[in-house]
Amino acid sequence: MPLDTPQLLACYRTMLLIREFEERAVKLYKLGEIKGSLHPCVGQEATAAGACFALRRDDYLTCTYRGHGQALAKGLDPKEAMAELLGKVTGCSKGKGGSMHFTDPRVGLLGENAIVGAGVPIAAGAALSAHMRGSDQVAITFFGDGAVNQGLFAEGANLAAVWQLPLILFCENNQYSEMTPITATTRTPLHVRAASYGMPTVEVDGNDVEAVYEVTQAAVTRARAGAGPTFIEAHTYRLLGHMMGDTEVYRTKAEVAEWRGEQRDPIKRTRAALLAREVSSATLAIIEAAVVATINEVEQFARASMLPDVSEVYEDIWVAAA
């Protein structure tokens, strides 16, 4: 089913929230408020918003270190997310996980992961768990084009296929494995390789939120019906560097500028689609201002929060015996 206009507006709001969150995080990183790793997903908002719109709150999700967008789209509280980036005790992982480990089982988020490919078998296990418990929950795992060259992907995809698990393998092909172009890492289209595991595959324009929603919705429907996994290859592009401080010598400014343009940028495209559906620019302006206000509050909350007390060092490692 295509998205109706209120649904598309909801996705637009999610995409704006992700971009505003990420751009604010970049600002806070440059100010020294955020340290360590930061891998912004600016430019890849449509995959997160479109795919997660097809999920229920109790469905499971694993994603990568570039997973802030998917975590927020799945329902992670942006205040907890930003506080986590700042290492604050109010963060979703009490400041112990950081940018690459957003986790919140209350919204099915089983973790971003700092190991490329590692989320695939974990999500397969969550799908197995749902299946064994007789639940109709599904699991989705987001990963990049680079992960498809990992053994963890191969093993997880094969398990999902051979056990017919309710899993959606969602590949965000942003054309670069970190700093290396895809032409240097594979000779086979990724969806072709995935098909060899014995599962349906689909390619989609990953910057078209409506198309992303529709293919994911179809895969979720299959999975819930017990018809097994689906591999989705979404073509997209990351507009910022792989990480903070990336010199980006591997691509041209013209290439990035093209993807920032009206024809490619997922937020600009969604805005145009909404205007074409006769949503007024005044309505959009209200949503846009509300998102900025939300992220202002988010930043304020994160900055005002405390760092964890040193007494926390030995907490949250072990579960004490009942």
Added chain:
Amino acid sequence: MMREIYYNQALREALHEEMNRDPCVFVMGEDIGLYGGVFKVTEGLLAAFGPQRVRETPISENGFVGAAVGASMTGMRPVVELMFADFAYVAADSIFNQAAKMRSMSGGRVTVPLVIRTQQGGGRGNGAQHSQSLEAMFAHIPGIKVVLPSTPYDAKGLLKSAIRDENPVVFIEHKLLYSTRGLVPDDEYTLPIGQADIKRPGSDVTIITYSRCVLQALAVATQLAEEGIDVEVLDLRSLVPLDRNSVLASARKTGRVVVVHEAHRFCGVGAEIAALIQEEAWDELHAPVRRVTAKDVPIPVAPSLEQAVLPQEHDIMAAVRCLMSDNKNCS
């Protein structure tokens, strides 16, 4: 009432009982169904519980341990069999980067009630990639409990506790222990993880050990008793958590300690135990702590070489005699 049963039978009883008790418990691994596992620990489980809960996997150790992590985070209690401990290197990411760290990385929001059963050790000529003892590697990474039972009684009681534990547990069996026998109660029981067990009380020397080396230590103790040397054998049973109190109490009691393990010497558990004792009980020692371990080379196949590399009873005996002698230069 007690019965004498085999070590692998004791493990099978633990799995059977826990799968009966809790529908969330399931086993997963290579050749564990119809074949019953290469050491026959899971024999009969497929007939009793069916292929959903006795789940054959492809040869994908990293993948199925990763899947077990995901299943354990979402309400199930998987018991994974890694056919040989050596394969833990293949599954290293899922064990060390995922299972061990999930709870901490989530600020305590997730639990990983996962058991990884495996077996290790040499003595059968299986060569360098099927004979290693890897407990120190597991114990080094915070977030995983490490259990190494030496008897059928301990194996059953500790495996039941491992399955009920809310934390990841690496449960390490020994390939030469499966065919050993011991008394096991008819009635249900569990044993707490983290408590060492004095397998033989003694007053002159403590042998601190675990897994199959406990049997070697007991044999040595019996022989040395004839010479008038009274050996205490302390079976650690788990390395994480380590029963520091029992280690220190025994060290203080005898003042002489030999640590014995089949793993390599360098950066091994023996070094950790020796360090603990010298930090906490230096003044009560009559002699330096000694170690009897495998030599620091890959395990060779030729029986002559394998025996030379792995710790033998005569090596343990020599270390004990050395501690009892006035010659501080013996080894």
